Amino acid sequence: MKVLIVGLGYAGTRFRSAFANTRVPMEFSYVGRTRKDVDIPYFPSVSEALRDGRPDVVVVTVPDTAHAGILAELDGYDGFVVAEKPLAIPGDDLAAVGSALGKASGFCLDLVERYSEASRFLRTHVLRNGLELVRAHFTWGKDRINDHRPTSGVQSEIVHPLDLVQWIAGRSGELVLESALGTCSDFSVSGPRVLDSVALSGTLGPGTVTGYSSFVNITRKREVDFVFRDAQGDILYAALVLDTPVWDADRLRLWRRASGGDEVIHELDTGDRPVPAGSETVVKLGRMALDVTEFVVRGRTPEFAFPGIADALALQHRLNEMDARVRRARPVTYFPHGRTVLQEADRERLG
Numbered sequence: 001m002k003v004l005i006v007g008l009g010y011a012g013t014r015f016r017s018a019f020a021n022t023r024v025p026m027e028f029s030y031v032g033r034t035r036k037d038v039d040i041p042y043f044p045s046v047s048e049a050l051r052d053g054r055p056d057v058v059v060v061t062v063p064d065t066a067h068a069g070i071l072a073e074l075d076g077y078d079g080f081v082v083a084e085k086p087l088a089i090p091g092d093d094l095a096a097v098g099s100a101l102g103k104a105s106g107f108c109l110d111l112v113e114r115y116s117e118a119s120r121f122l123r124t125h126v127l128r129n130g131l132e133l134v135r136a137h138f139t140w141g142k143d144r145i146n147d148h149r150p151t152s153g154v155q156s157e158i159v160h161p162l163d164l165v166q167w168i169a170g171r172s173g174e175l176v177l178e179s180a181l182g183t184c185s186d187f188s189v190s191g192p193r194v195l196d197s198v199a200l201s202g203t204l205g206p207g208t209v210t211g212y213s214s215f216v217n218i219t220r221k222r223e224v225d226f227v228f229r230d231a232q233g234d235i236l237y238a239a240l241v242l243d244t245p246v247w248d249a250d251r252l253r254l255w256r257r258a259s260g261g262d263e264v265i266h267e268l269d270t271g272d273r274p275v276p277a278g279s280e281t282v283v284k285l286g287r288m289a290l291d292v293t294e295f296v297v298r299g300r301t302p303e304f305a306f307p308g309i310a311d312a313l314a315l316q317h318r319l320n321e322m323d324a325r326v327r328r329a330r331p332v333t334y335f336p337h338g339r340t341v342l343q344e345a346d347r348e349r350l351g
Contacts, residue, residue, distance in 0.1 A: 001297055004055035006031045006046060006070055007062035008038065010149065011084055011110075015059045018282045018289035024297060029053045046073040055079060056296050063150045065190075068092035075100040080296050082108045082288075086159045087312040089152040090323045094313055101309055106295055108288065108306040109315075111163045113222075113242055115284040118252035118268050120304060122226075122238055123168045125254065125266070131228035131236060133169040133207030138224040141197070141217030145187045145334060148341045151215070153195035154182070155319045158213035161224055163307070163315055164240075165209055168226070172205030174314060180322050185332035187216050189341060193331050200322065216332075220244070236265070248275065248283035 008030040029041040043049035068088040138161035184193040197214035222242040249271030291302040
């Protein structure tokens with residue numbers, strides 16, 4: 001299988017590892033502004049790579065500000081497309097992006113937390129038992145202060161919990177945004193007033209959703225709490241904790257309260273499992289890569305559907321609405337006298 005990676009930086013390198021770990025014979029190539037010291041073919045443009053490389057899969061991992069432009073260059077491409085999240089940024093032409101991908105044989109947005117065993121168990125349990133969302137709350141952040149990578153801001157982080165809440169709640173529909181309060185800062189090399197944090201509230205079917213997401217959290221934190229109601233009217237609780245204390249170490253606790261104490265329905269903790277050499281930080285990404293590979297090579301439909309173009313466009317509309325409506329507090333200045341940009345090497349911190 002031929003895989004073209006557009007943007008062989010941190011994210012692109014992780015995807016290369018994830019596809020290589022599938023054990024299916026792979027031919028990699030890449031597009032970039034400059035040639036890198038890697039042993040795979042280089043193309044200076046997407047058009048040349050499509051024409052001469054004829055890839056089966058194109059993985060788009062350029063900075064999010066360039067996503068829409070690269071996806072538009074795939075107009076007419078009939079292979080499989082994998083794209084980093086978010087799909088685009090506010091102001092991009094989403095209709096043009098959707099049209100450009102119209103002939104693709106498949107599409108997957110990198111909503112990697114859907115590939116967690118914990119997330120998948122909870123979604124399956126909710127659907128099988130017809131649970132109704134009462135309340136969901138998320139706290140989702142990491143530290144990107146003085147990160148050298150360009151960014152459009154916190155929308156690239158909050159996209160994960162927004163997707164997870166909707167995906168796990170199942171039949172509840174789409175989030176309706178009610179309020180959003182945010183903070184801007186110069187945390188990023190992308191400018192002095194990039195939106196770095198957002199607290200929001202909204203509704204999802206009969207349920208209420210609240211949450212906070214930030215790119216200036218001092219520690220990585222990825223937690224989502226749920227309260228559901230079952231068909232008999234009883235309340236169930238679920239606590240989902242992801243990538244803690246290390247990437248791909250995920251926990252789920254699902255329970256109900258009774259007079260004699262908590263009745264645990266299910267507990268799961270993947271953190272005590274050994275990670276195969278070469279799969280560090282790419283366990284869930286590896287599941288995504290394997291699903292794409294099996295679909296392309298063998299025509300096998302995955303057990304859990306890909307986060308497709310319809311999902312990606314719907315999420316982007318929510319992110320655009322959030323960006324337009326958010327009330328911004330006074331901007332924060334981290335570097336009033338300029339900055340020395342750090343070239344971070346710790347993959348746990350980068351993620």
